[in-house]
Amino acid sequence: MNAYAETITALNAKREQIAVLHAEMREMQAKIEPQPVEDYVFAGPDGPVKLSELFGDKSDLFVIHNMGAGCPYCTMWADGFNGVYNHLADRAAFVLTSPNTPKVQAQFARGRGWRFPMVSHQGTSFADDMGYRKVGADPFADKLGSWYPGVSAFQKRGQTVVRVSNAELGPRDDFCLVWHMLDLLPEGDAGWEPKYSYA
């Protein structure tokens, strides 16, 4: 085997190890003891909307905790979700929440071509209660209001809504493909950082 092939074989062995960890995570997730949550009331584009109403006709719901229009990183994650939105929306309802007002959200979404629904958690304790507001944890986040990026998965069980999982978003997580692609280059991101545009 040549040296190139040896490196690729070694990389694939690591990928196998990651796949094993993912399988272990699915087993843990399958046995989750769900967390009951309040039926929060958000500001939607057409007025107040409850968490339970975001499910539409689905029994599962993904809520993205987005830091708002001030965060280019969150914007890139959302660009990625937008690309596969119709696939996601077939399996579960998918909604992005941010601290921005519905008007600001609508304007920003139009500019980026986002197709997924958005609601504002401004004035609610939703983000705090879900663990996606942390004051003093990060100077950049503090400047934007101390919001934190993440995803929560909810299920509707009868009349109640429960949370079945949550995860923070960050570089090289399972929820944005960009760094995984750039890490196929020997210098990785080479100082590249997400921006709103690159003109």
Next chain:
Amino acid sequence: MSYAETMAALDAKREEIAALQAQMRTLQAAVEPEVVQDYALAGWNGPVRLSELFGAKRDLIMIHNMGTGCPACTMWADGFNGVYDHLAARAAFVLASPNPVDVQKKFAAGRGWRFPMVSYEGSRFAEDMGYREFGVAEFDDKLGGWSPGVSTFRRDGERILRLSNAGFDDGDGFCVVFNLFDLIPDADPTWRPQYSYA
């Protein structure tokens, strides 16, 4: 286990994954690149050489797509389309498939794809790169033996070097859909990607 304990255990697994990814970056940084030919491919404006796909960039990310017959490849490409401008800021990004360019043009327009595409037609590029192999998967054989993945290349003077390659599969880092679905407890996930869900 309480909800909080399961979340802590999941995050511990994510730390293990991050450690493996760090080892992968170390491996990738030390790769001995593979010299490849300057393949002649079919571009949307006529014949095009691999070396011409770099544009102003030093590096090129090339997707090996199985063509319009594969809904999973299509979903991966939908994901790339979402973050195309971010990827294109760091490296040239091109999707290659076995379809003739006319078919590519029509399909890309239907899906709103913004990235450049080239056709393998008449070249041995996919075979040589390891993305055409018969007898591995029945579905792949039916479509022509193509398999899905990504190769990265670098322009080095007159030479073209391959820096890395990876196959695509459910749960990889190159498509977020299955990874998001893994947050839902579901013993037997039967969901499969489709072209549309009307």
